[in-house]
Amino acid sequence: MLINLVEKVVTKGMLIGGNWVETTEKLPVLNxxxxxxxxxxxxxxxxxxxxxxxxxxxxxxxxxxxSAYDRSEIILKVASLLKERKEEFTQTIVNEGVKTKMEAGxxxxxxxxxxxxxxxxxxxxxxxxxxxxxFAGASAKKGHYVYDPVGIVxxxxxxxxxxNLVAHKLGPAVAAGxxxxxxxxxxxxxxxxxxxxxxxxxxxxxxxxxIITGPISNFGDILVTDSRVNMVSFTGGSKSGEAIxxxxxxxxxxxxxxxxxxxxxxxxxxxxxxxxxCVGGMIWxxxxxxxxxKRMYVHDAVYDAFKxxxxxxxxxxxxxxxxxxxxxxxxxxxxxxxxxIESSIADLEKGGYKxxxxxxxxxxxxxxxxxxxxxxxVLNGKEEIFGPVATISKISSLEEGITASNDSPYxxxxxxxxxxxxxAFKATNELQCGGVMVNDSSDYRIDMMPFGGVKQSxxxxxxxxxxxxxxxxxxxxxxxxxx
Ligand code: NAD
Numbered sequence: 001m002l003i004n005l006v007e008k009v010v011t012k013g014m015l016i017g018g019n020w021v022e023t024t025e026k027l028p029v030l031n032x033x034x035x036x037x038x039x040x041x042x043x044x045x046x047x048x049x050x051x052x053x054x055x056x057x058x059x060x061x062x063x064x065x066x067s068a069y070d071r072s073e074i075i076l077k078v079a080s081l082l083k084e085r086k087e088e089f090t091q092t093i094v095n096e097g098v099k100t101k102m103e104a105g106x107x108x109x110x111x112x113x114x115x116x117x118x119x120x121x122x123x124x125x126x127x128x129x130x131x132x133x134x135f136a137g138a139s140a141k142k143g144h145y146v147y148d149p150v151g152i153v154x155x156x157x158x159x160x161x162x163x164n165l166v167a168h169k170l171g172p173a174v175a176a177g178x179x180x181x182x183x184x185x186x187x188x189x190x191x192x193x194x195x196x197x198x199x200x201x202x203x204x205x206x207x208x209x210x211i212i213t214g215p216i217s218n219f220g221d222i223l224v225t226d227s228r229v230n231m232v233s234f235t236g237g238s239k240s241g242e243a244i245x246x247x248x249x250x251x252x253x254x255x256x257x258x259x260x261x262x263x264x265x266x267x268x269x270x271x272x273x274x275x276x277x278c279v280g281g282m283i284w285x286x287x288x289x290x291x292x293x294k295r296m297y298v299h300d301a302v303y304d305a306f307k308x309x310x311x312x313x314x315x316x317x318x319x320x321x322x323x324x325x326x327x328x329x330x331x332x333x334x335x336x337x338x339x340x341i342e343s344s345i346a347d348l349e350k351g352g353y354k355x356x357x358x359x360x361x362x363x364x365x366x367x368x369x370x371x372x373x374x375x376x377x378v379l380n381g382k383e384e385i386f387g388p389v390a391t392i393s394k395i396s397s398l399e400e401g402i403t404a405s406n407d408s409p410y411x412x413x414x415x416x417x418x419x420x421x422x423x424a425f426k427a428t429n430e431l432q433c434g435g436v437m438v439n440d441s442s443d444y445r446i447d448m449m450p451f452g453g454v455k456q457s458x459x460x461x462x463x464x465x466x467x468x469x470x471x472x473x474x475x476x477x478x479x480x481x482x483x
Contacts, residue, residue, distance in 0.1 A: 011040045012193045014213050016048060017055035018206025023048070027186060027214050029096050032331040033322055033364055038095045039190045043214030049222045052181050052210040056152045057228055059179030059207030064149045066205070068123050071174055076119035077202035078171075078195070079112050085198075086112075089163060089191065096188045097162050098288050100322040100330045111164040111195075114447040117464040118171030125176065125468060132478055143478035149177035150252060150471055151230035154223045156244070158236040159333050160288045162188035166195050168447070169233050172467035174204065178231075181210045183223055187333055189213050221247045231471060238384070238410070238456040245459070254470050255459040256452055258384040259412035260294045261442035262405035264427060266398065266418035267301035274417045275309035278390070281415075281443030283317055283368050286329040287388030288337075291413040293441045294385065296392045297375055297401040303394045307372070310392065311357045314368035317388070331364040332387055341366055341387035351379040353391065375400060381408030398423050406432045412453035413442035434458070 009028075013020035022042050029039035044052075066074075082089060086108050093104035125147045132141035155169035166184060173180045184192035196211050212223065224232050224247045231252035234244050238257040245253055263281070265274055281293035298306045322330035332338045338361050345359055348371055358369030368388045373380070375393035381404070395401045405414055411433040418424050418439070428436045434453040437444045445451055452461040460470050 009037050009040050010190075012042070012190055012213075014042050014044060014048060014052075015193075015196055015200075015209060015211040016052045017210070021048065023214075025214075029187070029190060031095055032098055032187075032333050035364065041186075041189050041193070041213040044212045044219050046219045046222060049212055049219045052212050053152075053222075053226055053228050055207045055210050056179040056181050059205075059210070060149070060151045062205050063174070063179050063208045064177045066177060068125065071177065072119045072122040074199070074202045074204050075115055075122060075171055075174055078198045079115035079119060081198045081201060082108065082112050082115065082195075089194065092191050092194060093163055093188075094322050096190050098160065098286050098330050098333050100327050102325070103285060103330070104322075107161055107164050110447055111167045114164055114167045114464060115171050117448050118167075118175045118468070121464050121468055122175035125472065127474075130476065130478075140481045140483055141478055142481055143476065145474050145476045147176065147469065147472035148475040150473055151178060152228055153178045153180045153231045153233055153471055154229045155180055155182045156223070156232070156234045156236065157182070157184050157192060159185035159187040160285055160290070162191035163195060164447070165235050166192035168235075168462050168464075168467060170195065170199065170209065172462075172464060173233075173471050174199070174208065175464075176468045176471040178471055179208050179210075181212060181223060181229075183212050183216075186213075186215060224248050233467075233471070235462075241458070252470070253459060254462065254467070256290070256462055257412075257456060257458045258386075259290050259410040259453060259457050260381045260384050260408050261291055261410075261413050261415075262295040262297060262381065262408070263293050263415035263441050264395070264398070264401035264405060264417070265296060265298040265302065265306060266401075266416070266420065266423055267299040268419045269302065269417045271302050271305045272309055275306055275313055277417075278441050279310055279313040279317070279368070281441035282314075282390045283329050283388045284443055286332060286365065288333060288386050289443065291443050291445060293390050293415070293443055295381055295405070296390055297395045297404050298392060299401075300394050300396050307356070307392055311370055314357050314370050317368040319362050319365040319367065329365060329368065329388060332361075332366050335364075337386065338364070338366060341385055341389060344383055344385045345369065345371065345389065347383075348373065348379055348391070352377055353379070356392070358388070375404035376407075380404060381410065384410065398426060402427060402430045406430075409456040410453065411455040412457040413437065413444070415441040415444075434461075
């Protein structure tokens with residue numbers, strides 16, 4: 001039992017046209033650790049989605065007419081309300097999500113930071129003058145470009161960071177002057193809905209934010225295909241992303257997708273410290289983390305020592321009640337997700353990999369698992385295993401590490417551990433991904449940096465400043481003056 005579990009199921013409605021709307025059909029939201037129903041959400045029909053679109057069409061006019069000062073003040077107010085209610089939001093993330101209380105608290109802190117950055121950046125959305133008179137015969141032309149809001153942004157978010165990843169959509173969308181329709185994960189919708197409540201409390205005008213909840217099978221892909229939607233900003237799995245990209249048609253898309261993030265460990269490092277860093281990056285949010293460490297390529301000079309340390313650290317990882325301070329890893333989101341992890345491990349074993357530790361479910365959690373195999377195995381890097389599972393492979397050179405890292409349909413983050421600046425530089429130059437961490441694992445992100453992937457890991461960049469620009473269009477303005 002959770003210590004602070006809500007006493008009865010709390011029901012949350014959808015936000016449409018400034019009103020909280022409830023449906024008779026409800027979707028239970030379960031606590032993944034206990035399996036108990038803790039919340040329930042409404043299930044949208046097509047009519048609700050069309051109502052939200054009508055509302056957003058009004059909202060986009062309201063939003064673009066808010067001054068940069070007003071947008072900034074609203075977002076900064078949300079950040080300050082969240083700071084006051086940190087404990088409550090931390091508990092919500094624990095109740096519905098996969099994080100320990102410590103991890104959930106860090107997510108709230110990061111969310112406050114994300115929103116603060118959005119509030120600051122809302123005042124810095126500046127264009128540039130363009131020297132039109134640099135062209136022959138155009139001496140009477142003067143002009144500049146500005147960032148114009150795209151209009152309506154559909155924001156679709158995953159289960160694993162249920163608060164901060166919603167903030168990475170709502171904050172930049174409001175900062176850029178857009179209306180938004182949010183569709184949070186069915187598994188962890190409450191943190192995002194509550195963040196929406198804070199935006200209203202902070203003074204965001206009606207219609208600018210709408211929230212639709214429930215299974216997409218009830219309302220199809222209208223939120224993606226409707227021509228009133230100007231941008232689909234999606235974070236989630238690569239397969240869902242591909243389906244959405246195909247359905248979206250001619251509109252802007254932002255795609256933050258899956259990964260199988262590699263880390264290269266060279267022969268000149270402090271093996272124990274690097275092993276701790278990598279295991280930490282593997283087990284955050286019980287491995288349900290897009291930049292989590294999934295593949296470790298270790299130089300043969302330190303391979304045995306590194307492997308021994310990584311395995312002993314993994315064996316020591318404590319599973320259990322996320323409320324308990326001694327717990328290192330919380331639950332996996334659903335039973336189906338555990339089945340998927342198990343079948344991915346079985347496939348690796350059939351393909352020649354060997355489980356060194358872990359590999360089993362414990363109640364609703366999964367053991368920290370290290371699997372050994374050749375870096376050039378045909379299965380290397382091909383699948384994202386969304387759990388606390390990483391492979392370890394021996395390499396004899398940096399080139400082998402880079403080749404193995406790049407041998408994947410994904411390319412989000414990568415890490416390289418070395419004390420040799422030439423080696424580090426070559427790796428940063430040749431790794432095909434959206435971000436390379438030197439002397440850190442792939443599991444490193446701050447909310448202001450441009451963030452995103454290449455290949456099947458995504459299109460475009462989030463991170464506050466980048467997301468605000470992605471949610472804007474460049475508009476060129478040229479004056480044809482008399483002289
Ligand atoms: P998911 O793709 O199953 O679902 C994500 C969201 O998309 C949910 O709200 C879901 O209801 C919705 N959705 C799914 N298919 C859809 C469709 N066809 N049309 C409209 N909406 C659709 O992902 P998940 O299991 O919630 O999250 C885990 C995945 O997200 C992992 O692959 C992880 O790597 C990825 N992720 C990526 C990032 C990143 O920034 N790159 C961050 C977090 C998670």
